[in-house]
Amino acid sequence: xxxxxxxxxxxxxxxxxxxxxPSPLAALASPRRRRRAPSPSPSPSDSSTPSTAxxxxxxxxxxxxxxxxWKKVSAKRFGIEESMIPAEAWxxxxxxxxxxxxxxxxxxxxxxxxxxxxxxxxDIITTADLRQVKDTFSGSAVIVGRxxxxxHVHENNSIVEVSxxxxxxxxxxxxxxxxxxxxxxxxxxxxxxxxxxxxxFTINGLMxxxxxxxxxxxxxxxxxxxxxxxxxxxxxxxxxxEDCARILRAIRIAARLGFSFPKETAYYxxxxxxxxxxxxxGRILMxxxxxxxYGSAEASLRxxxxxxxxxxxxxxxxxxxxxxxxxxxDKGTNMLLVLFSKLDNFLTPNRPCHNSLWIxxxxxxEALARQxxxxxxVATLALAFYLGGDMSxxxxxxxxxxxxxxxxxxxxxxPQIWADKHLVDEVQSFAALMKRALTEMTDExxxxxxxxxxxxxxxxxxx
Numbered sequence: 001x002x003x004x005x006x007x008x009x010x011x012x013x014x015x016x017x018x019x020x021x022p023s024p025l026a027a028l029a030s031p032r033r034r035r036r037a038p039s040p041s042p043s044p045s046d047s048s049t050p051s052t053a054x055x056x057x058x059x060x061x062x063x064x065x066x067x068x069x070w071k072k073v074s075a076k077r078f079g080i081e082e083s084m085i086p087a088e089a090w091x092x093x094x095x096x097x098x099x100x101x102x103x104x105x106x107x108x109x110x111x112x113x114x115x116x117x118x119x120x121x122x123d124i125i126t127t128a129d130l131r132q133v134k135d136t137f138s139g140s141a142v143i144v145g146r147x148x149x150x151x152h153v154h155e156n157n158s159i160v161e162v163s164x165x166x167x168x169x170x171x172x173x174x175x176x177x178x179x180x181x182x183x184x185x186x187x188x189x190x191x192x193x194x195x196x197x198x199x200x201f202t203i204n205g206l207m208x209x210x211x212x213x214x215x216x217x218x219x220x221x222x223x224x225x226x227x228x229x230x231x232x233x234x235x236x237x238x239x240x241x242e243d244c245a246r247i248l249r250a251i252r253i254a255a256r257l258g259f260s261f262p263k264e265t266a267y268y269x270x271x272x273x274x275x276x277x278x279x280x281x282g283r284i285l286m287x288x289x290x291x292x293x294y295g296s297a298e299a300s301l302r303x304x305x306x307x308x309x310x311x312x313x314x315x316x317x318x319x320x321x322x323x324x325x326x327x328x329x330d331k332g333t334n335m336l337l338v339l340f341s342k343l344d345n346f347l348t349p350n351r352p353c354h355n356s357l358w359i360x361x362x363x364x365x366e367a368l369a370r371q372x373x374x375x376x377x378v379a380t381l382a383l384a385f386y387l388g389g390d391m392s393x394x395x396x397x398x399x400x401x402x403x404x405x406x407x408x409x410x411x412x413x414x415p416q417i418w419a420d421k422h423l424v425d426e427v428q429s430f431a432a433l434m435k436r437a438l439t440e441m442t443d444e445x446x447x448x449x450x451x452x453x454x455x456x457x458x459x460x461x462x463x
Contacts, residue, residue, distance in 0.1 A: 070189070071217040075208060078114045078215075085210060088155035089122040092162060093210065095136055101128040102188075103209075106163070107199070108253075110206040110215065112349075114225060115257070120294065120349040122160060125195065125207070129166045165191050193218045200239065200246045201253065202231045228259045236268040244275040248287040251309065255291065255299035256349070266307075273308040285355070288313060292358040295347035297340035315450040316441055317362065320369050324410075335409045336365045363438035368411040371433060375405035375412050377426045381434075384427065391427070395420055 082090075089105070096103045103126045109119035126133065133151045134141045140154045141162075151162040185193075196205040196218045205219040215222075224231050230250050232239040240247050247269055254261065261269060276284070291300035301317070304310040305326065311318040317336060326334055339361055347353055368378065376398055383394035405412055418426070440446045 070193075071215075071222060073215045073217065073222065075113075075210075075213040075215055079116065080113050080208075080213075082210070084113055086122065086158075088158045088160055089124065091155050092124055092137075092153050092160045096124075096126050096128060096133065096162075097211070099128070099132075099136055101126045101132070103127075103211075104192075104216075105208040105210060106195075106206070107204045110208045111203045111221070111225060113208070114206070114215070114222065117257075118348060118350050124160060124162045125165060126162060127165055127191075129164050130162075133162050133164065165195055192216055197233060199233055200243070200249060202233055203229075203253070203259075205233060228257070229262055230254045230257075230259045230265065231262050232265055236265040237272070240268050240272045240275070244272065245279055245283060245287065247272060247276050247309070248279075248284075248291075251300060251303045251307070252287065252291045252296075255303050256294070256296040258299070269309075270307045274312055276309060277312045284313065289352075289355045289358075292340070293347065293352040293355055294349050295344045295352070297344050297358065298337050301337060301340060314362065315447050316366055316437075319450045320366075333408060335368070335411050338409075339365055359438070363434050363441065365411070366437040366441065367430060367434040370437065371430075372411050372413050373430055374418070374426070375415050376401075376418060376423065377430055378412065380423060381427050381430050391424055394427075395423055398423075 085105070093103045093105075103124055105113075105122060106125045107123045109122045112119040128136070130143050130149055130151050133153070134143060137151075137153050142152050143149055144152055148163075149167055151164075153160045153162055192207055196207070196216075199205040199219070202219040202221040202224045204221070205217075206221045207216040208214070209216075219233055220231075230253050232246070232250075234242075250261065250265065250269055253259065260266075279287075291297065291304075301310070304313060305318065305321050310321065320336060321334070324334065332338060340358075343353070343358065343361065379401060380391075380394050380398035383397050384391050387393050399418075405415065407414075
């Protein structure tokens with residue numbers, strides 16, 4: 001028999017990528033005024049060899065602080081080869097370079113290549129302005145973004161993001177001007193350095209010229225990769241107040257790479273956690289999707305709880321963590337984390353899932369947390385989804401499973417013997433509760449009630 005009830009039909013559609021599920025997130029905090037960072041200036045550096053003179057993060061005349069040395073390192077040192085860069089990125093690089101523009105790979109892809117990881121995407125920066133980039137790829141490029149415009153170049157069903165050295169973030173105060181009399185370095189070095197100063201983290205402030213096979217490191221990013229640290233380019237408090245989305249990016253990067261935060265960064269991630277709730281909900285959903293859909297969901301949820309962010313982003317799940325008295329060192333005792341750990345095993349940064357899948361998983365677990373079920377009921381609902389709604393086959397397969405369930409999960413009841421009709425009724429009841437949980441996770445009033453269930457700040461587990 002086919003699966004007919006509207007509750008299951010609606011829930012089954014969540015796993016099809018043609019439909020976007022609503023965000024389960026709520027932004028409840030009031031905005032704060034943002035402070036601006038001071039504009040640093042570089043100290044002398046030769047344009048062709050590694051510098052031995054440190055860069056002062058506070059500019060000329062600042063004493064007591066020395067920044068990292070400027071480095072230009074051969075990509076061969078890290079085993080980076082041409083074949084690691086996809087054809088779509090090479091096509092964009094070649095076209096821009098053939099018109100006389102300088103081109104570099106920049107940001108997270110350089111970091112990942114150094115670490116021998118598969119980059120999620122390949123971003124390019126060029127000396128061409130965005131209009132020139134668009135003209136170079138007439139008909140296949142579009143300029144997007146307001147605060148920091150970039151160009152999306154469409155290549156073989158892929159999008160390559162291209163930014164320009166001539167673009168500065170609107171409203172940014174970090175925009176020093178090159179002066180050959182005051183800066184004893186080449187203009188090219190200065191332009192690269194200035195762009196890196198506007199980046200979020202040192203490990204994202206790396207540039208790679210794939211033609212000269214040189215990696216430019218003006219911020220100490222390579223050293224922080226070696227130390228496995230996510231460090232802000234400017235002081236963490238200033239950086240996160242300038243753009244609170246960096247807090248979520250810090251969590252996402254640390255979770256994916258298994259990195260930790262320096263003490264200052266960790267302090268301000270925790271202290272300014274509530275500020276992320278003032279972000280646009282679409283932006284929050286995007287950042288949450290990066291955390292939960294790309295193979296590092298379990299680690300992301302652990303860090304969100306540890307630093308007091310989970311209650312602002314997923315308050316129903318935070319209430320569950322609090323009710324179970326979850327400690328960050330617990331392994332295998334939290335069913336929600338186990339579910340996402342299983343999902344992570346099927347995903348990679350270049351092979352993510354659709355956001356409807358992890359949203360469905362949140363609702364699936366929330367329904368179980370509210371009303372524990374027989375393991376056979378849980379298995380049958382999951383099979384019904386997988387089989388496209390064929391309840392009869394789901395029941396047959398479910399009853400043939402002999403594997404013992406994990407009795408440590410409080411969401412699972414002791415198994416019993418079910419008649420087919422009663423089992424189907426119970427599965428439909430579970431599906432209806434899952435639908436209700438999904439609806440309530442997007443209701444601001446109910447979200448606020450869920451937040452009130454959290455008895456103490458999650459960050460209290462940091463001691």
